[in-house]
Amino acid sequence: MTETLLLGRRAVREVARYPEATIPTLFIPLFFLAVNVGQVSKTFPSTTPFLKGQGYVAFQLPVSLMFAVATATSGLALVTEIDNGYFDKLLVAPIRRSSIILGRLTSDFVRGIGASAFVLLAGIAFGAHIESGVLGALVIVLLAALFGVAYAGFAILVALRTRNVQATNTSFLLFFPLLFLTPNFVPFDRLSPAMETLARLNPVSYVIVGLRSLVIDGWDVGKLATCLAVTVVMGAVLTALSLRAIATYDR
Amino acid sequence: MSSPAIEARALRRTFKGGIEAVRDIDLTIEAGEVFGFLGPNGAGKTTTVRMLCTLLPPTAGSARVAGVEVLNDPAEVRRRIGVALQEIGLDPVQTGRELLELQCGLYGITGRRGRTRAQELLALVGLTDAADRRIKTYSGGMKRRLDLASALVHSPDVLFLDEPTTGLDPASRLTVWDEVRRINTTGTTVFLTTQYLEEADKLCDRLAIIDGGRIVAEGTPERLKGEMGHDVVSVSLEGADAAATEAALDDLAGLEQVISQADALALYVDDGAGSIAEIVRRLDRERIRVGAISVARPSLDDVFLQATGRRLVEEEEEPEQEEVAVP
Numbered sequence: 001m002t003e004t005l006l007l008g009r010r011a012v013r014e015v016a017r018y019p020e021a022t023i024p025t026l027f028i029p030l031f032f033l034a035v036n037v038g039q040v041s042k043t044f045p046s047t048t049p050f051l052k053g054q055g056y057v058a059f060q061l062p063v064s065l066m067f068a069v070a071t072a073t074s075g076l077a078l079v080t081e082i083d084n085g086y087f088d089k090l091l092v093a094p095i096r097r098s099s100i101i102l103g104r105l106t107s108d109f110v111r112g113i114g115a116s117a118f119v120l121l122a123g124i125a126f127g128a129h130i131e132s133g134v135l136g137a138l139v140i141v142l143l144a145a146l147f148g149v150a151y152a153g154f155a156i157l158v159a160l161r162t163r164n165v166q167a168t169n170t171s172f173l174l175f176f177p178l179l180f181l182t183p184n185f186v187p188f189d190r191l192s193p194a195m196e197t198l199a200r201l202n203p204v205s206y207v208i209v210g211l212r213s214l215v216i217d218g219w220d221v222g223k224l225a226t227c228l229a230v231t232v233v234m235g236a237v238l239t240a241l242s243l244r245a246i247a248t249y250d251r
Numbered sequence: 252m253s254s255p256a257i258e259a260r261a262l263r264r265t266f267k268g269g270i271e272a273v274r275d276i277d278l279t280i281e282a283g284e285v286f287g288f289l290g291p292n293g294a295g296k297t298t299t300v301r302m303l304c305t306l307l308p309p310t311a312g313s314a315r316v317a318g319v320e321v322l323n324d325p326a327e328v329r330r331r332i333g334v335a336l337q338e339i340g341l342d343p344v345q346t347g348r349e350l351l352e353l354q355c356g357l358y359g360i361t362g363r364r365g366r367t368r369a370q371e372l373l374a375l376v377g378l379t380d381a382a383d384r385r386i387k388t389y390s391g392g393m394k395r396r397l398d399l400a401s402a403l404v405h406s407p408d409v410l411f412l413d414e415p416t417t418g419l420d421p422a423s424r425l426t427v428w429d430e431v432r433r434i435n436t437t438g439t440t441v442f443l444t445t446q447y448l449e450e451a452d453k454l455c456d457r458l459a460i461i462d463g464g465r466i467v468a469e470g471t472p473e474r475l476k477g478e479m480g481h482d483v484v485s486v487s488l489e490g491a492d493a494a495a496t497e498a499a500l501d502d503l504a505g506l507e508q509v510i511s512q513a514d515a516l517a518l519y520v521d522d523g524a525g526s527i528a529e530i531v532r533r534l535d536r537e538r539i540r541v542g543a544i545s546v547a548r549p550s551l552d553d554v555f556l557q558a559t560g561r562r563l564v565e566e567e568e569e570p571e572q573e574e575v576a577v578p
Contacts, residue, residue, distance in 0.1 A: 006356040014344045017385075081342070089340030089401070092304050093357040094329040250307050 003095040007103025012110050014077065021073060022111065029067035029119050033126065036060050040185070050187045052216050054129055061123035062211035063184045065140065066204070068115040069148030070179075072172040074104040075155025079168045082159070097246045101156060105239065108152040112145030120144075128215060136214040139224075147207055147231045151175070153238025160245040178204045203230045254318045256282040256409050256440035257303060262312035264298050272298040274464040275312065280442060280457075282408075285435050287455030288444040289551065291563055295464040296444035297337055300413045303442070304334050317408040330358075333402035337413040337444075339394045340401075343387035347378050347397050350386060351404065358405040372400040376430065392423030399430060410434060412443045416450060428454055448551045448563060460551075460558055467558035472551060479549035479557060480507040482523025484530065486516045487542030499537040500530060510556055517556060519549065 015022060041056045051059055078100075081087040090100050120140060124130065130137045158171040181198045182205040188196050199205045210227020213220040257280040264273040273295040280286045288296050301307040303316055305325035314321040317331035342350060351372055355365035373382045376396040381389065389397065395415065402410060412431065416424040431454060435441050445451050451458050452472045459469040468475055488496060493511050500506070505521030520526045523546035534541060555563045 002359075002361065003357055006353055010342070010345065010349075010353055013349070014342075017344050084343070085336055085338030085340035086342050087340075088306060088336055088338070089334070089354075090357075091306055092329055092332075092334045093354070094326055094359075095357050 003099040004102040004106065007090075007099055008106030011074070011077070011103050011107030015073075015107050015111050022115070025071050025073070026068060026115055026118055029064035030122055032067055033057065033060055033064040033119075033123065036063075036185070037126070044186075050190070050216075052131075054131075054216060055127045057123060057126045058128040058215050059212065060184075061120070061128050061215055062140075062208045063179065063182075064119050064123065065116050065144040065211060066147065066179060066208065068119045069112040069144050070151040070172075070175050071108075071111075071148070072152075072155035072158075072168055073111065074108050074152045075157075075159040075168045075171065076165065078104060078156055079159035079163060079165050082163050083165065091249070097249070098243050101239070101242050101246055104156060105149050105152060108149045109145050112148030113141055115148070116141045116144035130215055131218045132214040136219065140211055140214050143207075143211060143224075143227060143231065146228075146235065150231050150235030150238060153235065153242045156242045157238060157245055160242065160249060178202060181205075182208050184208060203234060206230045254315070255279050256284065257286070257314070257316050257442060259299075259303070259314040260312055262299070262302060262314055263310045264295075264302060264307065265310045271464050273302070273309075276461070276464075276466050278459065278466075280440060282440050283435070283438055284456045285431065285441040285443065285454055287451040287458035288442065288461055289446070289448070289451040289458050289555070289563070290444075290461035291446055294461045296446075296461055297413055298464075299461070300334075300336070300411050300442070300444055304332060304411055305329055330405070331408045333405070333407035333410045333439075335395075335398045335402045335410075335412050335415055337417060339398045341386050341394055341398055344385065346383050346385055347373060347389070348382040350397065351401060354401045355404045360404060368404060372403060375403075376400045377426075392419055392426065395419060395423065395427060396430070399427065403434065406437075407439060409440045409442065412441060414444055414446065416445070416447065424450075446563065448555075452551055458551075460555055462555075462559045468554055475554045476549045476551065479553050480519035481521050481549075482519070482526075483547055483549050483553050484518040484520055484523050484526060485543075485545045485547070486518065486530070487544070488514050488516065489540075489542035491539050491541045495537065496534070496539050496541065499533045499539055503529060503533070508557075510560070512556070512561065517553065519553075523547070 037057045037060055044051060044056045046053055046055055078087070091097065120137060155168055155171050159168045162168065181202045183191060183199055188199060191199055206226045207230055210223045213223040257278060259276060259278040261275045261277065262273060263275050265271050276299065288299065290296050298307065302309050303314055303321065305321055305328050308322065316328050319327045319331065321328055348369055351369035352365050355361070355368050360368055373379050376399060378393060378397060381393060386394065386397065399415065416427050419427065431441055431443065443455065455472060457471050459466045461467070486496065493516065496516055497509055497511060500518060503518070503520065503526060505526065507519040510517040527544060527546065530544060552562050
């Protein structure tokens, strides 16, 4: 546990010292929020039934939150350390290899909290109202950060398997289809039948729906439980695969 | 430790594609030794170190480090060794102090003890003034010294240094040598790989020469050089026929052995300086025109030449030579 905390503290310090690595991950979600809302806010005025009296920014806010937290930052940091030799230094220390991954995920959680809080505040500034209140806002930030941790396992896995910076960097692109095969612009029932089927099969949809429920509906335990379950299962699978990859690294 | 610090038996590593990086090497290194592993790039030095450090499992064979089986108990081996690999393993975002305190923490030296130990090591490697600067601002020599310090946080029984002076300027190289000697005086066994002849000669109690994954010679530097003979006369062929030149000098008085290279002959003789005149006479008589002829004491490069048939070229390590112009 101590080694995970030590390595986590180091990774968090790294995030703080490299703001240039974090700023683009905040710019992109704000950009999408502004562009998407700008393009369709007249199509979906606040009288649209699924908006329940809010502006379209409230509907889009969870999507931007996902963009803010789903990054390849930890994978890139890891593959850079594989490249510069520091990873070997850690492997030869008398620590559990899992602590190297868990340390990285700690920084993903901290970064996720900061990034999702920032985007949430921006969304509120653009006119979104959090129906579930302050506590709901805190839960949104927490759930989004947890999703960031879950998703980080994918880039870490690619980093360990490929040991290649470019491959790890482009792994982020996989998130786009996952994010767009969802009810990101309209609810499930407004999608075409084929699209709806795909969206219902995509676990990321349920994370968006869960976060959106806190913004628009208030407290919907069913949607929140599904959101949390999907995040936990996804995180457990990707983290387990990453832990297996590091345990078998050069073995 | 009563058992050897490092013991390897038939250690082998074959990579994908059938590349045999290390081929059945045997090693016995006693506690307290500075042992050198000398060889060119790609000889198998780093692969051997990585196997002994538990970073890479052997394909076959066994190894014990600090009395512990590498394959059976790698975690215990890691607790007893310090490692500075060829690629300086540092996190450039941290300061030197932060890196050493983290390293202390990973070895269970936490809190005030960790801070004190980090401070001691910074002073030891002369980085106190730069301790709170980020590592990315350090010079190559400073990074190498910090890397060395990070391998010492837990006072290891055995220290592995993989090409610790590669890429360093001469002054930094001497500093690292001094540090290695100092570490060794505290009882730490040092396993050092190098491609520098002078480094192996001056720093190591014993050494092994590795080439193509095999150990081709092993002993103290003095014994290895002594086995070569007394003097070595190098004859630069510069287009002359090697076989004819060798035949002309075949029964030279005091000739112990001849090693033929692509563009030179190395003649190992009793009395180098005394043989020059006779060598020149014979070549002149056979109308063989060669380039420079030089005399030197046998070096580890000659040992390498004898063992592998080629030189471990390194210009800065050339011994002082007396050159004789040939008509």
